[in-house]
Amino acid sequence: MRFFVPTDIYVEKNCVKNHAQNMLSVGTRALIMTGKYSAATNGSLDDVTDVLNTGRVPFLVFNEVEENPSTDTLRKAARSAMDFKADFVIGIGGGSAIDAAKAVALLLANPYVDPDDLHKAPNRPLEHAPIIAVPTTCGTGSEATPVAIITNHKIHLKKSIPHIIFPVLALVDGKYLATAKKQLIVNTAVDALSHMVESILNVKSNTFNRMFPEYGLKLWGECKDALLANGNVDASLYEKLMLTSTIAGMSIAHTSTTLPHGMSYDLTLHAGVPHGPAVGYFLAAYTEICAKFVPDDVKKILSLLGLKDIGEFTTMLQNLIGTYSVTREMRDQFAAAMKENRSKLDLVPGKITPEDVDSIYEKSLTLV
Numbered sequence: 001m002r003f004f005v006p007t008d009i010y011v012e013k014n015c016v017k018n019h020a021q022n023m024l025s026v027g028t029r030a031l032i033m034t035g036k037y038s039a040a041t042n043g044s045l046d047d048v049t050d051v052l053n054t055g056r057v058p059f060l061v062f063n064e065v066e067e068n069p070s071t072d073t074l075r076k077a078a079r080s081a082m083d084f085k086a087d088f089v090i091g092i093g094g095g096s097a098i099d100a101a102k103a104v105a106l107l108l109a110n111p112y113v114d115p116d117d118l119h120k121a122p123n124r125p126l127e128h129a130p131i132i133a134v135p136t137t138c139g140t141g142s143e144a145t146p147v148a149i150i151t152n153h154k155i156h157l158k159k160s161i162p163h164i165i166f167p168v169l170a171l172v173d174g175k176y177l178a179t180a181k182k183q184l185i186v187n188t189a190v191d192a193l194s195h196m197v198e199s200i201l202n203v204k205s206n207t208f209n210r211m212f213p214e215y216g217l218k219l220w221g222e223c224k225d226a227l228l229a230n231g232n233v234d235a236s237l238y239e240k241l242m243l244t245s246t247i248a249g250m251s252i253a254h255t256s257t258t259l260p261h262g263m264s265y266d267l268t269l270h271a272g273v274p275h276g277p278a279v280g281y282f283l284a285a286y287t288e289i290c291a292k293f294v295p296d297d298v299k300k301i302l303s304l305l306g307l308k309d310i311g312e313f314t315t316m317l318q319n320l321i322g323t324y325s326v327t328r329e330m331r332d333q334f335a336a337a338m339k340e341n342r343s344k345l346d347l348v349p350g351k352i353t354p355e356d357v358d359s360i361y362e363k364s365l366t367l368v
């Protein structure tokens with residue numbers, strides 16, 4: 001049994017300012033990676049640049065990270081980082097900006113690696129420049145995971161890259177959620193929920209790493225009514241939602257994700273569905289299949305969430321993210337690919353059959 005999360009993580013209001021010295025000690029020239037707008041409008045970019053300016057650390061802002069970052073964007077950002085002679089990378093934003101920052105930190109330390117080859121297994125573990133993560137969505141927990149999910153459009157692949165890249169420092173402040181639309185908060189909270197459920201319903205689940213999702217699911221259950229209610233989420237819950245997301249990241253840092261995440265990638269890649277709902281559509285049916293293998297774990301998850309049974313779990317998810325329809329051809333293609341995906345299938349805590357996989361798709365995606 002092993003426990004390992006090497007990131008220095010702070011979760012508190014005004015976190016970036018409070019830990020300015022930690023940030024300034026990481027490097028001497030920073031590449032800041034963000035999406036197009038959100039970091040500039042929610043205050044996170046200003047908080048970070050204020051600290052860097054005070055510490056006289058030169059920085060360059062690359063604000064072109066798209067949702068589900070691509071190898072093409074990484075190539076452009078890595079070139080900018082190298083030209084600027086950056087020696088550390090700060091990812092500010094949702095999982096897309098943070099994952100992109102991780103991959104660029106790897107490219108920075110290994111200039112001979114082509115971004116299009118990032119999904120190939122390396123011959124030896126590769127170094128990376130240090131990364132600081134400042135999350136602004138409450139979903140991926142990327143600030144506490146070693147994973148970067150990257151899309152290579154040339155080979156139609158969205159997948160994690162096989163490199164271990166933990167940020168050195170994570171500064172988590174719920175206040176950045178103030179600019180997020182309700183559905184973004186809901187979508188990303190469903191992602192965090194999936195991380196915790198998939199971490200428990202997982203062969204790698206053990207006593208150490210269960211502490212995280214079990215506590216996080218309780219916190220998530222406390223936010224559930226606010227997520228389901230009409231109207232905006234009250235600001236008093238922002239910090240709890242962010243903390244839950246970071247805890248969910250710590251959960252998958254130990255176990256990785258299983259089928260719902262494996263299934264989501266095709267839905268995002270081929271149908272453009274945002275990450276949280278793309279995962280959430282599969283979550284109840286996966287949980288139901290796992291009830292055959294680990295019934296006590298499923299009972300525990302439902303009780304921590306304050307739910308009676310799988311039926312209530314299904315209804316709650318539908319109320320949060322709705323349902324999604326695809327063509328029969330698409331669904332069959334996705335299912336066929338999933339049945340070959342040993343890296344995810346082998347994490348299911350029981351002997352899952354091809355029929356089980358079909359049944360998850362049938363229950364999760366309706367037909368157009």
Ligand code: NAP
Pocket residue numbers: 034035036037038039042065066067068069093094095096097099136137138139140141142145146147148149176177178179180181184188191275276
């Ligand atoms: P995202 O793709 O990072 O961002 C989604 C949208 O939210 C963007 O349009 C972004 O705008 C906006 N946004 C971000 N923060 C905001 C805020 N505070 N207020 C208003 N708008 C805001 O979404 P995400 O769900 O956090 O990340 C999804 C990515 O993470 C996927 O690629 C997924 O596969 C990956 N992921 C990674 C891990 C991991 O462990 N590394 C785990 C799960 C998922 P801007 O573009 O303007 O910034």
Ligand code: ZN
Pocket residue numbers: 139140191192194195261275279
């Ligand atoms: Zn996820």
